[in-house]
Amino acid sequence: MYDTSVPWTRRLAVPVMACSFVALAPAAMAAEESTAVIEEIIVSAQKRDQSIQDVPIAISAYDANFIERTKLDDVKDMITFTPGFSGQTKDSFVDAINIRGISTNSFGSAVDPSIGIFKDGIYQGRTGSAITSFFDIERAEALRGPQGFLFGRNASSGAISIITQKPTTEGVEGYVHAGIAERGHIELDAALNVPLNQNWAIRMAGYSLEEDGHVTNQFAPEADKQQFQDKKAARVSIGYESEDLSFTLIAEAEDRRQSGTIYRAIDASDGTLDFFGVTLRGSREDSDSDFLEDIDEGNILSLTALLDWKWGDLTFTSISGYRDYDYRYAEDFDGAPFTSNHYLQDQEGDYYSQEFRLLSPDTGRLTWYVGVSAYKENIKTLFTQIADEEIMCQAFYETDCTTAVTDPDGDFGFDEFIPNPDGLVESNDIIGEYTGWAAYADLTYAVTEKLELSFDLRYTYDKKDFSLRVHEVESQLGPFFAFGYITDGYVSGSESWDDFTPRFVARYAVTDDLNVWASVTRGYKAGGFGSFTLDIPLNGATDIFEVLDEDGVVPEGTKPAAFDPETLWSYEAGLKADLADRKVQLAVNTYYYTFKDLQVSFFDEDTFNTMVANVGEVDGYGIEASVRALASDNVDMLLGFAWADTSVEGADAICDDCDGNRLTNNPEWTLTGVINGHYPMGSDELFATAEFRYQSKVYGGLENDETISIDGWTEVNLRVGYESANGWEVSVYAENLLDDFHYDGVSLNELPIPSHNFGFARPRTFGVDFTYRFGK
Incomplete structure (x- = not known):
């Protein structure tokens, strides 16, 4: 007889302790016996609160304490600690973030990101709006592999889910945090929760960060240093809670201002810098750029409404979202003291989404959830490229x-x-209206007390209405480099795509402390349009320049250049185990995927345009592991490891003889770790934390050219602090303790734009933090 009084998802593994949202728990002392155990991590990745050890997904989770102690500034900082993630950069772009080697690989405005970023269930969108600051966060979950069955939008390579702190009626509580560090670093954030009555509460939070730059531009060494930060954000949440109904309304705004991406050209084997007769000044830690107005500036407003209604034994959920943003960006893309490409982007957009979901009870052999979602995105972007x-x-x-x-x-x-x-100023603008909807269902059946099978199916429909206009050029060279032609007004087109994406999962509880699982998942990402090229009818001509009129205007019949969706099948297997009397928690998984029609951005020498096209096939496989362990009652640690191999086939449109090569900026090895020491001093505590990340060599193009690569690097952070039982905490820290310089990434370009490294590592930084917590 099955005990239906206990949720089935809880029957397969006894909780270690009362649930707490922690990803790296401090040593938890078990009463008087002085026996430390690992606290259970609860996640909601599968729409239910579950132990992370019961979830048959490659997932990492980080709680508020971890986020604060490790100083995670935004979603990109999670890359440091998550196996299988790479591509951390210091800008608002999302094209470099990759999971298991798969990244968005395009900076245009009609390519959907491969990685889905969600906050409180709301899709955060694309470059300019997706990256917001971490403050007053309850937890963050990082999921690897296709995740179209869990959220309102597809995520072909993986997803990051951020959950903010919600109002509570349990009492007045909050915190105040202040931090100072070198280079004028001043960080302030605070939160206050106030119950209004037995059902209503309000929570307010604010955040501010300022820091001077650390990169000297040798072209203008007296100018302000580059890679500065200046961010302000605030959030107000109002919540209602009763026995059968909970409702939360969240308003958040952020003003984000920082340097655009900083580049340093590479004197590569193609002799680009020799062509210009340039020798870069300064060391590899300096830039040498003639562009002094780089900027990455965004203003983001978001409104979220969350509703959960107990409808008998069922739970009805509504997730409503609205986001509005303005984004201004400028960079020296050539990374050198000449003007072969200064790139500017001025963008505005808004995004509406709605998701409805119905969830079955946790009891019984069969559990399920079904849902529908829809979205609408409006976007306008002006691109400008300047050259000498x-x-x-x-x-x-x-x-x-x-x-x-x-x-x-x-x-x-x-x-x-x-x-x-x-100079030669070439610009184009786009107007896009993107809509879509999806329906999905998840069925999980407990065949026995040990074996559980799941089947998920999602249907997705996407449509994009897209218009592109290429402006006239004042230079006598005319439309020369960015496009090579102009348009008479907007050229418009519309495309739609749809797909069914199933998922099959089996989970087997070998013992109460060991689960094994396997899954087969289909991933999908919608097609789109290139922002820097058009589909021009040749009408029998040998190239596009023969069909342009005397002013360089494209002929009738020209339309936006569309590309198809990318799809994949991902095969995964893993185990999750509690060992050594719950002092060690292990998660290991292996995967193999086949990507077809991968969307890749590249420069086409025939049309002199930056194109997005579907390219061949990518096979990827690897192993990922994480270990949480209590070395003693006073020492705990989180260690992560990933090994990955990727192989490209059929990419002849991009490069010659690159079949079998690795994907761009995809490290073979990554090692991460956090080690915590806790030393009781009466009712207070002295603590120390050491963090590290190692990443192996990456290449800047599918050619895997050794001269366009970044060697492996290691970064170590250290923190020592004192926590009082009275609610206050003070700590001192050193980031990049070894002062190991590295770049975030590397790109292969062609004449007249040099290949370049980008994203300069922050130098060793010393700082002090103070936090005071009050209330419950």
Whole structure:
């Protein structure tokens, strides 16, 4: 007879302790016996509160204490501690973040991110809106592999779910935190929870961070240093709680201002810098850029409404979201003291989403949930690319512009060359309206007390209405590099895609302390349109330039260049175990996936355009593991490990002889760890925390060119502090203790844009934090 009074998901593993939302628990003392055990981690990745050890997904979770102690600033900082994640950068772009080697690989405005970022169940969108600061966070969950069956939007490579602290009627409580560090680092955040009556409560939180830059620009060494930060954010949450109904309304705003991505050109084997006759000044820790107005600036407003209603034995959930943002960005993409490409992006957008879900009781052999979701996104973006006219003439005509434009047999036919004071300025803008909806279902059946089978199915429909306009060019070179043509107004198109994505899962409880699982999942990401190219009918001509009119305008029949969805099948197996009398918690998984029609951004030499196209196939496989352990009553640790191999086939459109090569910026090895020491001093505690991450070599292109690569690096952080039983805590810390310099990533480019490294590691930094907590 099955005990239906206990949820089935709880019958397979006895909780270690009362649930607490921790990813790295401090040593938990078991009453008078002085026996430490690992606290149970509760996650909601599968729409129910479950022990992380019972969830048949490769998942890592981090609670408020972990986020605060390790100083996670935003979602990208989670990459440091999550096996299988890489591509941490210091900007608002999401194209470099990758999971198991798969990244978005495009900075345009009509490509959906491969990784889904969700806050309180609301999809956070794309570059300019997806990255917001961590403050007053309850926990964050990082999921690897396709996750279309768990959220309102598809996530083909993985997902990050952030859960903010909610109002509670249990009492007045909150915290105040202040931190100072080198380079003018001042960090302030605070939260206050106030019950209004027995059912209503309000929670208010605020956040501020300022820090001066640390990268010297040798082109203008007296200018302010680059890679600064200046962020302000606030959140107000109002919550209602009764026996059968809970409702939360959340309003959040953030003003995010920082440096754009900082690049340093590479004197690669293609001789790009030799062509310009340039020797970069300073060391590899300095930039040498003639562009002094780099900026990464965003204003983001979000409104969220969450409702859970106990409807008999069922639970009805509604998740409503609205996001509005303005984004302004500028960078020196060539990373050198000349102007071959200064890139600017001015973007605004809004996003609406609604999800409804019905959840069965936890009791019984069969549990299930079903749901529907819909979204609408409006986006407008102006892209601008600036280059020096003489550089363009030398690069493409091997002569000066006067000779090039006045040559009667050339392409221009001017009597004289009149330089444009602003250089070659090429711009285009896009208007997009993207809509979609999905329906999904999850069925889980307990075949026996040990064996559990699940089947998930999702249907997704996406539609994109897209318009692109290429502006006239004032330079006598005309439309030259960014597009090579202009349009007479907007060129518009519309495409839609749909797909069924199933998932099959088996979980077997070998013992109360050992679960094994396996899954087969199909992933999907919608198609889209390229932001920097058009589909031009050749009408029998040999290239596009033969069909342009005398002003360089595209012919009738031109439409946006669409690309297809990317799909994959992912096969995973793993085990999760509690060992050594619950002093060690182990999670190990292995995976194999096959990506088809991978969406890749590349520069097409035939059209001189940056294109997004579906390229061949990618096979990936690897092993990921994490260990949480209590070495003693006073020492605990979290260790993570990942080994990954990726292989590209059929990428002839991008490179020659790159079949079998690794994906871009995909490390073979990553090792992460956090070690905590806790030393009681009466009712108080002295603590110390050491963190580290090692990442092996990565390549900047599918060619896997050794000169366009970043060697492996290691970063170590250290923190020592004192926690009082009266609610206050003070600590001192050193980030990048070994002062190990490295770049975040590397990119392969072609003349006239040099290949370059990007994202400069923060130097060794010393700081002090103070926190006071009050209330419950």
